Amino acid sequence: MMMAGTCAARPAAAALALCLALGLLRAFVPGAAHGAAAQRPAAAQASGAPMGMGEQPQESPLLGAATRLLAGAAAAGLLAGLSAGAARAEIEDVAIPVDGKGKTRNLSKEELIRGKRLFNVACGTCHVGGGTRTNQSVGLGIEELSGAFPPRNTIDSLVDYINAPTTYDGLKDISEVHPSIIAADLWPKMRSMKQQDLYDISAYILYQNYVIPEKWGGGKQYY
Numbered sequence: 633m634m635m636a637g638t639c640a641a642r643p644a645a646a647a648l649a650l651c652l653a654l655g656l657l658r659a660f661v662p663g664a665a666h667g668a669a670a671q672r673p674a675a676a677q678a679s680g681a682p683m684g685m686g687e688q689p690q691e692s693p694l695l696g697a698a699t700r701l702l703a704g705a706a707a708a709g710l711l712a713g714l715s716a717g718a719a720r721a722e723i724e725d726v727a728i729p730v731d732g733k734g735k736t737r738n739l740s741k742e743e744l745i746r747g748k749r750l751f752n753v754a755c756g757t758c759h760v761g762g763g764t765r766t767n768q769s770v771g772l773g774i775e776e777l778s779g780a781f782p783p784r785n786t787i788d789s790l791v792d793y794i795n796a797p798t799t800y801d802g803l804k805d806i807s808e809v810h811p812s813i814i815a816a817d818l819w820p821k822m823r824s825m826k827q828q829d830l831y832d833i834s835a836y837i838l839y840q841n842y843v844i845p846e847k848w849g850g851g852k853q854y855y
Contacts (some may be wrong), residue, residue: 727839729786737787739835747836750829754811754821762840762849770800773849774841789826790834 728737750760807815
């Protein structure tokens with residue numbers, strides 16, 4: 633979590649540095665303070681007439697362009713820092729249940745991306761959007777996962793299921809009709825899967841349940 637905070641703070645720090653540079657530019661660029669006099673009409677300068685109260689000083693074109701450039705860069709950097717921090721906080725603040733004893737963990741952005749990629753490769757054909765094309769009544773929503781026996785609503789229990797899947801009531805082995813590790817000879821995509829891969833897939837499934845519960849497993853109305 634400390635690393636996330638550090639990364640998110642970098643764009644904001646850069647924006648602050650640009651703001652300071654902008655202030656220094658306005659204060660010390662040669663000609664900035666005398667830009668108004670340089671750009672007053674020649675007749676007014678020749679007559680020696682003092683600048684009137686209604687006459688506003690004008691910045692030199694160079695200073696004005698540099699000011700706008702730095703101000704835009706500073707604003708962009710600040711927005712990038714805020715956006716990155718908010719997005720990372722949103723991901724890392726979701727506690728995913730690891731087991732049935734109350735243990736939880738938070739995912740990093742990299743872990744979430746990896747889990748999504750693996751899910752799409754190994755499970756996406758039948759479980760697009762958390763649904764189940766072969767059985768619309770049993771999807772990957774948290775309610776369905778919790779109602780299975782044994783429950784499949786933690787990372788560890790989902791990993792166990794992918795290793796050796798059973799029917800919803802837990803009474804019958806279905807490894808020959810559902811992608812699994814114990815029947816990997818029948819499922820080419822499962823042959824290269826490691827236990828960490830199953831862990832990441834399971835974490836991704838549960839993460840989706842916590843961030844988009846109304847869509848994940850919602851079927852054709854969403855996907």
